[in-house]
Amino acid sequence: MRPSGVHIFDSSGSSAIDVDVLGRYCNELLGGVNVECHGDLLTECLSGFDRVKKERLKDAYAVRLAEARIANIKSVDKPDRPAKALVDYERRMLDRNPPRPIGILYDGYQLCLACAEPLEALGTWHEDCIIVITSQLFGSCDDVGSRYHARVSIYGNPCLLSTTGLVEAPARPRRYYLEKRMGIDPATLEKQFAGRFLDYEDSRTTDVLKGYIAQAIFYYMTGEPFCGDPDCRLYNAHWQEELLRAQLGGDREFCDYHQQLLQAVKGAGNG
Numbered sequence: 001m002r003p004s005g006v007h008i009f010d011s012s013g014s015s016a017i018d019v020d021v022l023g024r025y026c027n028e029l030l031g032g033v034n035v036e037c038h039g040d041l042l043t044e045c046l047s048g049f050d051r052v053k054k055e056r057l058k059d060a061y062a063v064r065l066a067e068a069r070i071a072n073i074k075s076v077d078k079p080d081r082p083a084k085a086l087v088d089y090e091r092r093m094l095d096r097n098p099p100r101p102i103g104i105l106y107d108g109y110q111l112c113l114a115c116a117e118p119l120e121a122l123g124t125w126h127e128d129c130i131i132v133i134t135s136q137l138f139g140s141c142d143d144v145g146s147r148y149h150a151r152v153s154i155y156g157n158p159c160l161l162s163t164t165g166l167v168e169a170p171a172r173p174r175r176y177y178l179e180k181r182m183g184i185d186p187a188t189l190e191k192q193f194a195g196r197f198l199d200y201e202d203s204r205t206t207d208v209l210k211g212y213i214a215q216a217i218f219y220y221m222t223g224e225p226f227c228g229d230p231d232c233r234l235y236n237a238h239w240q241e242e243l244l245r246a247q248l249g250g251d252r253e254f255c256d257y258h259q260q261l262l263q264a265v266k267g268a269g270n271g
């Protein structure tokens with residue numbers, strides 16, 4: 001149940017993320033499990049290979065990324081094979097260091113598969129919990145499977161957390177959109193709603209991500225990352241204000257049930 005080890009990769013290139021803080025948080029959450037923090041997933045996974053092998057792995061990764069692109073958010077239908085121009089674009093971006101350009105929406109589960117490719121090349125850590133923080137935006141289908149919605153996280157192997165998703169996926173207050181439609185200028189709106197939603201490079205990003213690291217850990221341990229209690233860090237927030245309440249509000253991190261589960265996991269680890 002408890003992972004033997006946790007690996008956190010930071011491919012976001014964001015200065016608002018302190019991956020070592022997240023590593024220490026995760027270590028404490030699990031009562032001393034070995035947590036290793038890494039830089040960019042691709043760079044770290046390919047570092048041990050020669051130039052030819054690196055190129056081959058990047059080529060394969062670029063194809064996976066192009067396959068993961070969502071062509072139309074209102075449809076799950078996709079071409080069998082991505083256009084060469086898209087593969088070439090993804091391949092060029094892989095030669096850049098993070099932060100890589102954003103603006104494409106990927107299918108979250110296919111992006112997981114893409115990330116598994118460089119991890120497979122490494123051939124280790126199969127029993128560990130692997131978390132990748134990315135700046136790329138991804139989505140998954142709604143319950144009826146008819147259209148994509150942007151997400152903060154995708155729980156799979158590996159688990160993906162998106163810094164762009166933190167800003168773009170949970171909705172801002174209704175009134176924000178209303179006033180925006182009424183033509184209130186963006187600078188005034190930003191001031192009026194300051195603090196009520198996360199922004200890019202927000203100083204609260206690392207603290208907020210702690211809850212998503214906890215969700216990934218619970219997904220690994222129980223298969224269920226979420227909780228219905230709006231004051232628990234495992235709450236699946238669809239609004240920015242819900243997100244801030246679950247992650248930064250109140251004087252406790254988890255509901256009684258999840259707190260007890262964590263105590264049991266710590267006890268098992270120490271015993």
Ligand SMILES: [Zn+2]
Pocket residue numbers: 227228229232233234254255256257258
């Ligand atoms: Zn809970």
